[in-house]
Amino acid sequence: MADKPLGAQISHMLKSRGVDVVFGIPGVHNVELYRGIEEAGIRHILVRHEQGAGFMADGFARATGQPGVCFLITGPGLCNAMTALGQAYSDSVPVLAISSCLNRADLGIGRGRLHEMKDQEGAAGAVSDWSHTAMDGATAYRLVDKAMTEFATRRPRPKHIQVPIDVLGKRVAAAPDAGMTPARPLARPEEVAAAAEWLLGAERPLFVFGGGAVAGAAAARKLVELTGAASICTIAGHGIISDMAPLAYGPILSRPDSVREIAKADLVIAVGTELSEVDLWRDHLGHRSPMIRVDIDPHSLADENRAELPILGDAAPFLEELLAMVDGQVRPSTQWQQTEISTARARFHMEADQARPHILSICEKLGPVMPDDTMFFTDMTQFAYVAGEVWPLERPGHWHHPSGFGTLGYALPASIGGKIGRPELPVMAITGDYGFQFTLQELGVAVELGLSLPILLWDNGKLKEIEDCMVESQIAPNAVVARNPDFCALAKAYGANAEKPTNLEALRKAVLAAFDADGPTLIHVTPEVVNG
CATH class of the missing domain: 3.40.50.970 (Thiamin diphosphate (ThDP)-binding fold, Pyr/PP domains)
Known part of the structure; x- marks a missing residue:
C-alpha cells in the first residue's frame, strides 16, 4: 500500500486485524484517525460522550468476544473514557483505546496547549493494563499488534495507545502483515492428571466457575454430570452450568450463608475466577477442604484464597482435558443431594427478596x-x-x-x-x-x-x-x-x-x-x- 498519513494507516491495520467497528467522537486533535476509516471499510459509531464510546466498546467486546475499539481526543476525551477503561480492566474486557496527544515537542513541557495534561500516558495507565506513546509509525504498529496478541493470549484487559498529533499526520508505509499469534498458556499434563485423581477421589466435589471459564462451558457441563459435582458460579460465570441443572447452586456466592454450603464440599475446584471482594463480599471463600485453582493470571493464584493445587493455564482447555481423563472412570457415588441444593437456592432467593x-x-x-x-x-x-x-x-x-x-x-x-x-x-x-x-x-x-x-x-x-x-x-x-x-x-x-x-x-x-x-x-x- 502506498504511503499514507499514519492515522489512515492505523485504520487499515485495524481492519486487517479483524476490527470492523470503532466507537468515538472526532475532534480537532484526532481528525487524522478519521481520514482512513471509510476507505478501510470500518464502521464508525458516533457516540454522545466519550464515556459512552468506552462502554460501547466494552459491550461490543463482551457480546462478540472480539476487541472493542474506541478513538479518543487528547485530554478531556481520554479522561471522559477512563471510567469505562477502569471498568473493562476490573472485568477483564478487551478494549483498545487509541487517542491523540500533543505534538512531540510539546509533551511534558507545560505550554498551556489545548487539551494539555501533565501526564496523559500515566493517567490512562492507572485504569488500563498499559498505556504507551507511539512516537513513530513503526512503534504504533508494534503497539497495536502487542495489544491484539495480549488480548488473544493473556487475561484480556484494556490497553491505551496515544499518538502525537504531528505523528498522526505524517505519511508512512503501511503496517506489516499480521504474524502468527502464540497459543494461550496451558496447564501441564501432570497437573491435569493430579486434578483428575483428586476429583475422582472426592465424595462432595464442588466446582466454582468464573467468567474466565465461559469458553469451557460445554466441558464443564459434562464434568459436573459425570462426576456428580455441585457447582456455584460468579455473576460473570452465570450460565456456565444451566440454572436448571439438578446440582447447580447458581450465583449465590454473595449470600453470607453460602459459606455453610461451600463448607460441605470435600474438594473445591475454582476455575477462571478471581474470587474477588465483589464475587464473595467477604475475605475468604469459606471452604474447609483442599482447593484446586485454575487461572490464566498468576496474580490470582497467589492471593488469600490459596490453593493446594494451583494451576496456571487457560480454563477451557483445562476443563476439556480434565473431562477426557475422568470420562469412563469408576468413582464413588456423589453425596450431594438435589433437595439440599434446591432448598438452599430457595432460601437464598427469599433472602434476596427480603433485603x-x-x-x-x-x-x-x-x-x-x-x-x-x-x-x-x-x-x-x-x-x-x-x-x-x-x-x-x-x-x-x-x-x-x-x-x-x-x-x-x-x-x-x-x-x-x-x-x-x-x-x-x-x-x-x-x-x-x-x-x-x-x-x-x-x-x-x-x-x-x-x-x-x-x-x-x-x-x-x-x-x-x-x-x-x-x-x-x-x-x-x-x-x-x-x-x-x-x-x-x-x-x-x-x-x-x-x-x-x-x-x-x-x-x-x-x-x-x-x-x-x-x-x-x-x-x-x-x-x-x-x-x-
Missing part, C-alpha cells in the same frame, strides 16, 4: 419468557443486584454487570455496543433511575441506529442502596433523593418508544414487544407494578 423487596416477583415474571439467546447488560442498581442472583440463565456469557469498578451508567451504552455486535439477536438493558442519568444521552445513538432495545428502568425514586447502607450504619439518610425527570417524556424527546406498565402482565407484554420494536423502548418500572 430488596418487589424485584424477585418481576424477575420470576420476566425471566422464563425472555426470547431465546437474550443478552443482558445491567447497571449498578438494586434491581440488577437481585436479578443477578435469581434470573434464570441457560447460556454463559449472557449476563454482563459492571462488577469490579462498579460504575454507574454502564448498562445503556454497553447494551448499545452489544446490540451493534450481535444485531440479529436480542439484547436488553437493565438500569436504575439514578445511573441511567449518567449516560442517558446515548439513547440518541440507539434511536439513530434504529436498535430494537428494551431498556428496563427501575425507578424507586432514590439512591435506595445508599439509603439502606446509611440506615445500616446508623447514619441519618441524606443526599439520597433527587428529583427525577419524566423518563417517558425524555425518551420520546429523543425519538424512542416509552412505556410505563402498571402491573406485571403489562410489563411482560411491554418488554416482549420492545424486542421487535422499531427502535429502543424505555420501560419505566416502579415498585408499584408488583401490586398493580
Whole structure:
C-alpha cells in the first residue's frame, strides 16, 4: 500500500486485524484517525460522550468476544473514557483505546496547549493494563499488534495507545502483515492428571466457575454430570452450568450463608475466577477442604484464597482435558443431594427478596419468557443486584454487570455496543433511575441506529442502596433523593418508544414487544407494578 498519513494507516491495520467497528467522537486533535476509516471499510459509531464510546466498546467486546475499539481526543476525551477503561480492566474486557496527544515537542513541557495534561500516558495507565506513546509509525504498529496478541493470549484487559498529533499526520508505509499469534498458556499434563485423581477421589466435589471459564462451558457441563459435582458460579460465570441443572447452586456466592454450603464440599475446584471482594463480599471463600485453582493470571493464584493445587493455564482447555481423563472412570457415588441444593437456592432467593423487596416477583415474571439467546447488560442498581442472583440463565456469557469498578451508567451504552455486535439477536438493558442519568444521552445513538432495545428502568425514586447502607450504619439518610425527570417524556424527546406498565402482565407484554420494536423502548418500572 502506498504511503499514507499514519492515522489512515492505523485504520487499515485495524481492519486487517479483524476490527470492523470503532466507537468515538472526532475532534480537532484526532481528525487524522478519521481520514482512513471509510476507505478501510470500518464502521464508525458516533457516540454522545466519550464515556459512552468506552462502554460501547466494552459491550461490543463482551457480546462478540472480539476487541472493542474506541478513538479518543487528547485530554478531556481520554479522561471522559477512563471510567469505562477502569471498568473493562476490573472485568477483564478487551478494549483498545487509541487517542491523540500533543505534538512531540510539546509533551511534558507545560505550554498551556489545548487539551494539555501533565501526564496523559500515566493517567490512562492507572485504569488500563498499559498505556504507551507511539512516537513513530513503526512503534504504533508494534503497539497495536502487542495489544491484539495480549488480548488473544493473556487475561484480556484494556490497553491505551496515544499518538502525537504531528505523528498522526505524517505519511508512512503501511503496517506489516499480521504474524502468527502464540497459543494461550496451558496447564501441564501432570497437573491435569493430579486434578483428575483428586476429583475422582472426592465424595462432595464442588466446582466454582468464573467468567474466565465461559469458553469451557460445554466441558464443564459434562464434568459436573459425570462426576456428580455441585457447582456455584460468579455473576460473570452465570450460565456456565444451566440454572436448571439438578446440582447447580447458581450465583449465590454473595449470600453470607453460602459459606455453610461451600463448607460441605470435600474438594473445591475454582476455575477462571478471581474470587474477588465483589464475587464473595467477604475475605475468604469459606471452604474447609483442599482447593484446586485454575487461572490464566498468576496474580490470582497467589492471593488469600490459596490453593493446594494451583494451576496456571487457560480454563477451557483445562476443563476439556480434565473431562477426557475422568470420562469412563469408576468413582464413588456423589453425596450431594438435589433437595439440599434446591432448598438452599430457595432460601437464598427469599433472602434476596427480603433485603430488596418487589424485584424477585418481576424477575420470576420476566425471566422464563425472555426470547431465546437474550443478552443482558445491567447497571449498578438494586434491581440488577437481585436479578443477578435469581434470573434464570441457560447460556454463559449472557449476563454482563459492571462488577469490579462498579460504575454507574454502564448498562445503556454497553447494551448499545452489544446490540451493534450481535444485531440479529436480542439484547436488553437493565438500569436504575439514578445511573441511567449518567449516560442517558446515548439513547440518541440507539434511536439513530434504529436498535430494537428494551431498556428496563427501575425507578424507586432514590439512591435506595445508599439509603439502606446509611440506615445500616446508623447514619441519618441524606443526599439520597433527587428529583427525577419524566423518563417517558425524555425518551420520546429523543425519538424512542416509552412505556410505563402498571402491573406485571403489562410489563411482560411491554418488554416482549420492545424486542421487535422499531427502535429502543424505555420501560419505566416502579415498585408499584408488583401490586398493580
